[in-house]
Amino acid sequence: MKKFIFFSIIGSIVCAQNGLEIAKMVDARPTPKDMFNKTKMVLTNSKGQSRTNIMVSKSMDGNKRQIIWFLEPKDDKGVSFLKIEHSNQDDEMRMWLPAFKKIRRISSKRKGDAFMSSDLSYEDLSSRDLTKNEYSRLDDEIIDGKDCYVLKVIPKKEAKSSYSKHLSWIEKSSLMAVKEESYDKRGELKKNKAYTHKKLKEYFVMERIFVEDIQKNHTTEVTFLDLQVDTGIDYNLFHEKNLKRIPKM
Template sequence: MNKLLTITLGVALSTSVFAGNQAREVMEKVDARDDGDNMISTMQMTLIDKKGKKRSRQLRTYSKDIDTNTEHKTIFFLSPSDVKNTAFLTYDYSGDDKDDDQWMYLPALKKTKRIPASDKDAAFMGSDFSYSDMTDKELDDYTFKLLKESTIKRKDGNKAVWVIESLPVNQAVIDETGYTRSILYVRKDNYVLTRAKFYLKKGKRIKYMDVRKLEQIDGIWVAMQTTMTTKQGKQTLHKTVLTNSDVEINKPIDDDMFSVRRIEKGL
């Protein structure tokens, strides 16, 4: 083989390996970032259709670390009347092969529905977030590659970020999440995933996630406003805005808050 070609290939391969290792290290720090042992918040979910028509929903959210590998989350819908008393429960497992558990209580039917893995790529309550988006991702389900370093504009100044490509390791991960590829923008100063592009397996669509407002509360970085926009080409099909308020960090929460019986009972 031509010596110059050999050297060129060697540099390219070593650079690729380095980029992959660095990207994985960044994502491990994202995963390990302190997000508190538990959190309570009030959330407004605004749904915006392609014509700009808005619908708003009020939610109350609870999350708690049960142990180092398990987090429980409960969401109660407070208004409007057509979704009032609907509730969602997640058992988010990490570090093992156990699938996350999810349940949705539907008051109109007085029935709790378990969300199967085959449905986790579906829209969560008509939003641009999926059921899969409601849980943390397992790092071992993906390979990561550092594409570049860049900056993004924010009201408090430009923020340096790593731009990382995330690829599912197999078809099962694609089928569960609905994403064939993701581009992740991670802030260098705090390891917060602040922007992302998710390529959907259906319809040649892309979802754009953007943390528009980020605050530090009791030493914990909290996304106070997040948007998720679904586009096909340049056309916006739908948009969801999540706005947090009344955030409480590390306030005691009874384990009873995270049970099927509780979501059926309501707040």
């Protein structure tokens, strides 16, 4: 009996995934060929005053290529954002600002800046490169009834991150994030993030993101509406010339 217990313990240790292996599982999760959605983004300041943006987004390659057009409010209508992620060079990010009739390139040095005054930075909008972060597995936890892996993510110097670390709670059954804490360069908690997802066809897709900037007492709620997957989006759509072309709804 003692031998059985001993070998069971050894077996469980050998079979347990480490942090990087779990991160690779998340990265390899099945994703749609492309995705279309209408998005509602509500910004709320420390006084409880809110501002609502309505956008439409098209993406592909697991959101590594994305273009967003702002529809509302009126003073933001026509503003658009293009993101193309690369594995061997800095990501491309550009914004079309119709008021200035100018396309603005967002450099890697500015990826810690806020996206359209929200609590999401340009860095938050991008995927994490597995090779540019260190992953450690912490003790598993139950979050809102969901059995979760808990990962500590430390960006390496080459990640050029505005964060010092993240703690991420990943639901085991879907391999989707349900919660994350992000810490600034001083090691202090900067943002709390909560995620809600759903099953659409054979994929798990994000349905809602809630971000609280602890230091600014400001929140951003992003809700993805009219989600559609595998719609046949043209690869050539993701070009800066299309920033000026709001799609017909």
